[in-house]
Amino acid sequence: MTDTTNDRTLPAYQLPHHPLRDLLTGSVASIAFTFIAVVAIGLLWVGPKFLSFGNVSIMGTFLIVPLIVGAFAGFALLAGVVDLSIGSIVGISAAVFAYLISHGWGVPGAAIVTLVMCLGIGGLNALAIVRFGADPIAATLGMLTALRGITWVLAGNQRMISAFDIDWFNLINMQVLGLPLFFLIAIGLTLLAALIVTKTRIGRHVQAVGGDDKAAGRAGIPVGRVRTAALMLSAFGGGLGGLVYVGQLGSAAGATGFGLEFQVYAALMIGGYSILRGGVGNPIGGALGLLVVAGVANILDLKAISPYYVNIIIGLLLLAAVLLDRLRGGDSYE
Numbered sequence: 001m002t003d004t005t006n007d008r009t010l011p012a013y014q015l016p017h018h019p020l021r022d023l024l025t026g027s028v029a030s031i032a033f034t035f036i037a038v039v040a041i042g043l044l045w046v047g048p049k050f051l052s053f054g055n056v057s058i059m060g061t062f063l064i065v066p067l068i069v070g071a072f073a074g075f076a077l078l079a080g081v082v083d084l085s086i087g088s089i090v091g092i093s094a095a096v097f098a099y100l101i102s103h104g105w106g107v108p109g110a111a112i113v114t115l116v117m118c119l120g121i122g123g124l125n126a127l128a129i130v131r132f133g134a135d136p137i138a139a140t141l142g143m144l145t146a147l148r149g150i151t152w153v154l155a156g157n158q159r160m161i162s163a164f165d166i167d168w169f170n171l172i173n174m175q176v177l178g179l180p181l182f183f184l185i186a187i188g189l190t191l192l193a194a195l196i197v198t199k200t201r202i203g204r205h206v207q208a209v210g211g212d213d214k215a216a217g218r219a220g221i222p223v224g225r226v227r228t229a230a231l232m233l234s235a236f237g238g239g240l241g242g243l244v245y246v247g248q249l250g251s252a253a254g255a256t257g258f259g260l261e262f263q264v265y266a267a268l269m270i271g272g273y274s275i276l277r278g279g280v281g282n283p284i285g286g287a288l289g290l291l292v293v294a295g296v297a298n299i300l301d302l303k304a305i306s307p308y309y310v311n312i313i314i315g316l317l318l319l320a321a322v323l324l325d326r327l328r329g330g331d332s333y334e
Contacts (some may be wrong), residue, residue: 028271028272028282028284028285028288030272030321030324031270031271031272031285031288031289031292031321032285032288034270034288034292034317035288035291035292035295038291038292038295038296038299039051039295041299042295042298042299045299045303046299046302046303049302050298050299050302053178053179055298055302056179057175057178057179057180057183058298059294059295059298060179060180060183061173061180061183061248062294063183063186063290063291063294064180064182064183064186064244064248065090065241065244065245065260066241066260066263066264066267066290067183067186067187067189067190067287067290068186068189068237068240068241068244069086069090069237069238069240069241069260069264070190070237070264070267070268070283070286070287070290071186071189071190071193071237071283071286071287072193072233072234072236072237072238072240073086073234073237073238073264073265073268074193074197074268074273074281074283074286075193075197075206075229075230075233075234076227076230076231076233076234077210077265077268077273077274077275077278077281078197078206078207078210078230078273078278078279078280078281079206079209079210079226079227079230079231079278080209080210080211080213080227080277080278080279081129081136081227081230081231081278082136082137082140082265082275083125083136083140083231083234083235083261084137084140084141084143084144084261085121085125085140085141085143085144085147085235085238085261086234086235086237086238086257086260086261086264087144087238087257087258087259087260087261087262087264088143088144088145088146088147088148088151088257088261089118089121089147089235089238089239089241089242089257090238090239090241090242090245090256090257090260091147091148091151091242091252091254091255091256091257091258092117092118092121092147092148092150092151092154092242093114093115093117093118093238093239093241093242093243094151094241094242094243094245094246094252094256094257095150095151095154095155095161095242095252095254095256096110096113096114096117096154096242097110097111097114097163097242097243097246097252098161098162098163098246098251098252099154099161099163099252100113100114101163101165101246102161102162102163107165107167107168111243114239114242114243115236115239115240115243117239118235118236118238118239118242119232119235119236119239121143121147121235122231122232122233122234122235122236123228123231123232124143125139125140125143125231125235126227126228126231126232129227129231130224130227130228130231131224144261148254148258151254151256152254154254155252155253155254159253159254159255160251160252160253160254161251161252161253162250162251163246163250163251163252164250164251165247165250168246168247169247169248169250171247172244172247172248173247173248182244187287190283190284190286190287191283191284193283194282194283194284197282197283198282205221205226206226206230207278207279208221208279209221209223209226209227209278209279210277210278210279210280211277211278211279211280212279213278238257241257241260242256242257245257263293264290266289266293266314266318267286267289267290267292267293268281268286268289269289269318269321269322270289270292270293270314270317270318270321271285271286271287271288271289271290271292271321272285272286272289272321273285273286292317293310293314293317296310296313296314297310
């Protein structure tokens with residue numbers, strides 16, 4: 001007997017996956033519509049200046065580090081672990097990189113040492129969380145505090161380490177087609193991360209571990225190694241962010257990266273990630289979340305409105321994102 005059942009007779013939750021349907025009903029669609037709304041408000045309220053190359057270039061410059069950090073930190077969230085130390089990793093990497101340059105090191109050697117150090121920090125986080133079963137929030141909060149203290153010690157009494165290298169400064173601040181080169185690189189990293197998450201076995205393993213680590217273990221996925229790699233990637237992204245900050249500013253301060261973890265994670269949650277559950281999120285959604293937050297802040301700045309209203313709007317967007325996540329049933333990993 002021929003089965004004539006088709007999509008129209010199936011309940012919504014039984015509809016087969018289709019790329020267009022998944023795009024329009026997923027978390028990325030929600031933040032994409034929000035992004036379009038922010039752009040529309042900017043054009044209507046501010047005018048064409050909002051999308052001018054000059055204004056977009058300014059926003060892009062400030063978004064480079066959050067985009068890079070978010071693309072890498074998203075892997076840890078997908079694997080079911082929260083790395084609260086990313087802001088302090090940015091700070092310590094900027095301080096160490098600047099310290100080495102100020103003591104005669106070349107940029108390549110200083111960058112390699114700094115990034116290896118960051119991988120080690122990620123490994124220490126993984127040792128506490130994966131090997132000894134520490135709570136991720138508690139463990140990385142401890143790392144956040146320790147690294148921030150070390151950063152202040154390195155900064156010394158001047159509270160700043162001068163490390164201006166003209167070649168590094170010119171590279172980091174280079175413009176391509178009217179936009180910052182490293183902003184375009186950060187977008188490229190986001191697209192690469194999205195490709196890995198959605199189209200590769202590695203991405204599926206990361207999501208599976210975050211969605212249900214016990215089921216992933218029974219399926220033969222090395223849960224511990226996946227989470228260790230995710231935490232090391234998160235720390236590596238923080239290290240890259242620190243290098244960029246030094247290139248942009250020509251120095252590192254004790255407060256470099258302070259509060260960045262909250263900025264990044266708020267934007268990632270607005271973009272569809274979950275801090276409480278793993279296996280949920282898409283790097284493109286996270287990047288759009290950062291663009292939405294930056295767009296709102298820029299509109300208020302151009303209209304000379306108090307920046308404190310940005311916190312109110314971001315808080316409301318975050319609450320809306322959590323509500324939408326609940327209404328969608330959590331988007332649990334499948």
